[in-house]
Amino acid sequence: MFILTTIxxxxxxxxxxxxxxxxxxxxxxxxxxxxxxxxxxVGVCICLFDLTKSSEGNIGHGTGIVNVNAEFRLLVFRPFQGEIIIGHIKISDPTGIYVSLDFFDDIYIPEALMPEGVRYNAVEKVWVWDTDDSELFYDNNETVRFRVENEHWDTNEERPPYRIIGSMTISGLGPVLWWEETREDIEAARQACLAGAANGDAEMEGDA
Structure with missing residues (x-):
């Protein structure tokens, strides 16, 4: 997600x-x-990592500004394609979902890269995934996992200079809460099976 780049x-x-x-x-x-x-x-510059080289300063004529030739490394946000990242839903509209990482907001999940069967609820202004037995909501501020699919660069000042396109199509992506509940259900079922097996063994020993 983060890289060092020399400038x-x-x-x-x-x-x-x-x-x-x-x-x-x-x-x-x-x-x-x-x-x-x-x-x-390159990416979104977070902060200076270190200063590796600098020249003597030269004072500009009439300004008092000192000019220094410097070489330094910056900590940069630029995730790789296929990387799984956790963020939260900032807002949704009929075209898709916008995700924020707090320090970076230009992440977009289009409808085409969400699970089959999703629909936009225009009243609640959220996306809904209709499964076989329930409705799962992509609520605003919900913590979500998404996969980085692509990146867009733009020099037009009216558009974001850097935008990430993500997906939520594969198992485990989307609201984190969904999958935590699924894991809890699976673990509860596993424990029930283990308990049932243990009771069965005890009954067999008793019969013997």
Whole structure:
């Protein structure tokens, strides 16, 4: 989900930062420039990981700004295709479900990548999966698992610069609560079988 990427860039240190050590001023300027920003074809920058190299500072004429050539590594969010991630449903509309990771919201699950038999409830504004014996709801704020299927990059300022397309089609994906309840039911059935087998063995010994 997270990777380290090396960047070389010209970093500018404002005069008000001169009270800091040079290393700290460079690091703070890098975080200001890159944290929570998308770099095309790289990912969402979370924060500076470390500063690996920096030049002597050069003061710009008439500005007082110090320019430093720096090489550094950034912690970047960019999941790989097929990765399973846990997030929560932010909102739903007739086209699909939007999932948030708190620090990143541009995750979209289209109807085509949800289980067969889902339908949109326009009154509740949620998706519903009709199974053989029940209705399962994709409620807002519900914790969900999804699989990363694709990623979209865009330089149009009116659209998200980075968007993840996910799916919830295979077993175990979708609201985490569904599968926890299923596991609990399976475990309860297993324990009942074990108890029944134990009682059967005890009765056979008694008959003997």
């Amino acid at each position: 070389s860039d010209l970093i500018q240190i404002q005069p008000e930062e001169f009270g800091k050590t040079s290393a700290q001023a460079i690091k703070d300027s890098i975080n200001t420039k890159y944290a929570n920003k998308v770099i095309q074809q």
